[in-house]
Structure formats: C-alpha cells, structure tokens
Amino acid sequence: xxxxxxxxxxxxxxxxxHKEKCDWLGVxxxxxxxxxxxxxxxxxxxxxxxxxxxxxxxxxxxxxxxxKKFGKEKYIWGTCAGMILVAKKVDDTRVExxxxxxxxxxxxxxxxxxxxxxxxxNLPLIDGKEKFKLIFIRAPxxxxxxxxxxxxxxxxxxxxxxxxxxxxxxxxxxxLTPDLRMHSYFIFKMGKKK
Amino acid sequence: MEKGSFEVKVGLAEMLKGGVIMDITNPEQAKIAExxxxxxxxxxxxxxxxxxxxxxxxxxxxPEIIMRIQKIVSIPVMAKCRIGHFAEAQxxxxxxxxxxxxxxxxxxxxxxxxxxxxxxxxPFVCGARSLGEALRRIGEGAALIRTKGEAGSGNIVEAxxxxxxxxxxxxxxxxxxxxxxxxxxxxxxxxxxxxxxVAKLGKLPVPNFAAGGVATPADASLMMxxxxxxxFVGSGIFKSEDPPQRAKAIVEATTNFDKPEILAKVxxxxxxxxxxxxxxxIPAEQQMQVRGW
Numbered sequence: 314x315x316x317x318x319x320x321x322x323x324x325x326x327x328x329x330x331h332k333e334k335c336d337w338l339g340v341x342x343x344x345x346x347x348x349x350x351x352x353x354x355x356x357x358x359x360x361x362x363x364x365x366x367x368x369x370x371x372x373x374x375x376x377x378x379x380x381k382k383f384g385k386e387k388y389i390w391g392t393c394a395g396m397i398l399v400a401k402k403v404d405d406t407r408v409e410x411x412x413x414x415x416x417x418x419x420x421x422x423x424x425x426x427x428x429x430x431x432x433x434x435n436l437p438l439i440d441g442k443e444k445f446k447l448i449f450i451r452a453p454x455x456x457x458x459x460x461x462x463x464x465x466x467x468x469x470x471x472x473x474x475x476x477x478x479x480x481x482x483x484x485x486x487x488x489l490t491p492d493l494r495m496h497s498y499f500i501f502k503m504g505k506k507k
Numbered sequence: 508m509e510k511g512s513f514e515v516k517v518g519l520a521e522m523l524k525g526g527v528i529m530d531i532t533n534p535e536q537a538k539i540a541e542x543x544x545x546x547x548x549x550x551x552x553x554x555x556x557x558x559x560x561x562x563x564x565x566x567x568x569x570p571e572i573i574m575r576i577q578k579i580v581s582i583p584v585m586a587k588c589r590i591g592h593f594a595e596a597q598x599x600x601x602x603x604x605x606x607x608x609x610x611x612x613x614x615x616x617x618x619x620x621x622x623x624x625x626x627x628x629x630p631f632v633c634g635a636r637s638l639g640e641a642l643r644r645i646g647e648g649a650a651l652i653r654t655k656g657e658a659g660s661g662n663i664v665e666a667x668x669x670x671x672x673x674x675x676x677x678x679x680x681x682x683x684x685x686x687x688x689x690x691x692x693x694x695x696x697x698x699x700x701x702x703x704x705v706a707k708l709g710k711l712p713v714p715n716f717a718a719g720g721v722a723t724p725a726d727a728s729l730m731m732x733x734x735x736x737x738x739f740v741g742s743g744i745f746k747s748e749d750p751p752q753r754a755k756a757i758v759e760a761t762t763n764f765d766k767p768e769i770l771a772k773v774x775x776x777x778x779x780x781x782x783x784x785x786x787x788x789i790p791a792e793q794q795m796q797v798r799g800w
Contacts, residue, residue, distance in 0.1 A: 324762050325546060327521040329736075346763065361522050363546040363582050370544065370762055394522070407541070407581060420581060426519050426605035427628045431509045450518040451583065451605070489518055 320345040320354030324370040326362020330488035348379040356388040359395030384413035396482040414480040415459030422454035436466040447485040511628025516650035520714040530741040543754035547583040555659030556742035567595040591617025600629040611798035624648030638676035639695035646698040655796040656719015661783030680706040724760030731764035746781035
C-alpha cells in the first residue's frame, strides 16, 4: 500500500485548521494550490470557506478536470463549502460544482450568521463512543441524495454527513473542534467496506 | 442548540481566512466584488477615501442599501457602526448582517467606551494598532481583529506598523516567564487572562486580518507574509481605474501570497491604482487610526 498523503485544498478557507488535525494524527499532509500538488496526494480535503471564491480559483488555476478525475479514483472529503463544491447539484449557479457525489445541496440554507449554531449529536456510524460537537456556520443543507449515497448522521432529520464509495461530505466543521474522530474516519476508514 | 456564542462567531471569521473582504457602497459594486472572488463585502455609505475628502460626520449605512446588497450577493455582508454606537449595532444585527465592524473609519459616537460586543449574537470585527488594543477589543467580545492601518490613504505603511507591532508583542509574550505576565498585562493595558492565553498560544485567540491602506496585489501579499490571515480592501478597489481587474488581482495575490511568480503575473499591466497620500501629509487630528483606544 502506498503511504498516505492528505492534500488540503488551500485556495481559500480554514485550511490551516485541517492541517493542524492531520499533524495531530501524525499523517503527512500538504497544501494544494495546483494540479501538480494534487497529484502527489492519496486523499483531498476541501475545507470550509466561501464556495463562490473557491470555485472561481479552482477554475482559474485549471484544476477542475484534475479534481474531477481525482474524485473518481481517490478519496475526497468536502466540509461545508467543500460539500457544495463536490455535489452533483447545487441550488445556485454562482458555484461551479464538481459533481462527484449524487447529492442536491442548498447553500446558506439555515439563514445568515445569526442563525449559525452548535449542537451535539451521536454519530454511531463514525464512532459510537461519545457525542460529537457539530458546528454549523452559514451551513448548506443536503436536500436530496441518490442510491449511491449513504447518510451517516442526522440533525433534526436532515443528513449532515454522507458518503458514497470514496467521497465524504459534511455540512458541519469538525476541524473547528479538537476532536480527531472525523479526520481519522476519512483518512483511515474510508478505504474499507461500508 | 446554541446560537450566537463566541465559538460560532469566531467560526465565521475562520471561514474568511485566505480571502479578501471588499468595501462597497451599492448593490452594483457588491456584485462586482462577488464576481471577482471576494469572500465578503463591507457595506458603507462612502468608501474611506471619500469620507476623508468630504469631512463631516460619517455614520452607519442606510439599512435600505444594506438590504438591497444582502439580496444581490450570497457571500457574507458586513457593515460598519460607529465606535461605541451600540444602537447602530443593534440595527445592523436586526438587519441580519453577518459581521459588524465597529470602525474608526466612521466618526466615533463614544470617546470613552466601545460597544459591549458580548451582548450581541452577531460577531464583531475591530481595528487595533497594538496587542493591548487587540486584547481590549477581544475582552469586549470581538471575534476578529484587523489592523487599523490608515483607511482611505492608499498607503500600506500604517498597516505594516500595526501588524509588525502586534506580532512582535505576541512573540515577546511567548518567552516571558509566568511571573512576568501580570506586569506585561499592565504595560499593555490588556486583560490578564487574555495575555496568559496569547503567551500560551503564540497567537491571538481570534483570527487576525489586515486592513487600512491595501491598494495593490503586492500590498496584500506583504500583509499576509507579515502574519495577516486575510485582507480587507477599502478604497483600494473602487477608487482604482479598473475595479474588477484590481479586485481579481488582489484575490489571487491573497491566495498565492507566497508565490512571487504568480504575484508578478497578477501585478502586470494593471490599470492605475488609487492615488495615495503620504502619511506625514495627514494632520494628526485627521488620522482615523487614533480614534478608539
């Protein structure tokens, strides 16, 4: 097995927080701002940030086709803005999404910043031991998903984390908490059977 | 379910990292900013260079304009209130703005006290010229700190001065012994608990952005290399000859702040930057940075 190298798309957003979590797990990780950097990775995290900004920069740096290819062969995890970017369908044409997972996503679906919230929830499919602290910042909502997609957790009956074979999405921000279980799931467990 | 907590407020500031927040005065400019890759827009009545020129009292923007801007863009909308003017802040919160900038660019409403920002659900950003000032604002509840620089000057020198001082004072704290921290808190005029926290973290407990005088892609890169985590651009975009072109170039420069080849490319062939002012030509009483403490 090739050794793991986690890329963190560093065009805009809280990529530094994801890097910190990879460092804590002792996993090699690099910031990705070009196709060359992307091709050195086995995994890619698309962080939270502004999906319109990240989308424009992806296109500007000619990374769209490479990202689509990467998303078919290797592991991608999109958090918040990242979830919007990997979705098959988005309610807003300002974002050019990559279409890597069969989900329909609505941007800023909970409202403005004053509606951003923190809650706690069990996510037994990720790790059954303790509740997760889930931080939602101007978060998107996963409205619909296809047969190839498995939801892995809910808040008020809305799926907040889901996956297909190799693409993971979450509408909350595990990178803003000290909890490493989500990163550990993505890096070490995604490759195994569901 | 918890809303409006300090952690949720800082969360949005985290999402803005590596991005450019642009000053705008109407929905058309807001659209240009979003199309150019801004991570947020800052709504105000006049941009700082025009405030400086016209004089008089500068106040919060008209709520109607703010609401029109909120309708047209999907990125966060920020707006400025006067220092200490908590009623303006309450109005902005009621409008659902995503961030309030308690800003020295507007005419202060209270020369003694800043807004008690803990009382609000909306997050606040405040300007600072030193670590003590940054920690006083965080003590009052600010979720994001930016340099003051000298707004509307087109001159980066003051933002550099403020960022260098803040970073240097942070570095100093990390090497002091525990017993020296109270004396340092006294010298800085900063809350002791926050001084201890910074000494331990080696950075501010909230994100730290640059503002005040950014006019070129190189200015944005300079501030990022000095430790800023994102950049506010005030007059630098809409006072330049070709705002969309300059806006896009500054966005790219902020993402690739450490790649000189890309900076060279995006800096090439840009139309005229805004006209700048030498800081020594601005009389002390007309400097915006001395407002607030």
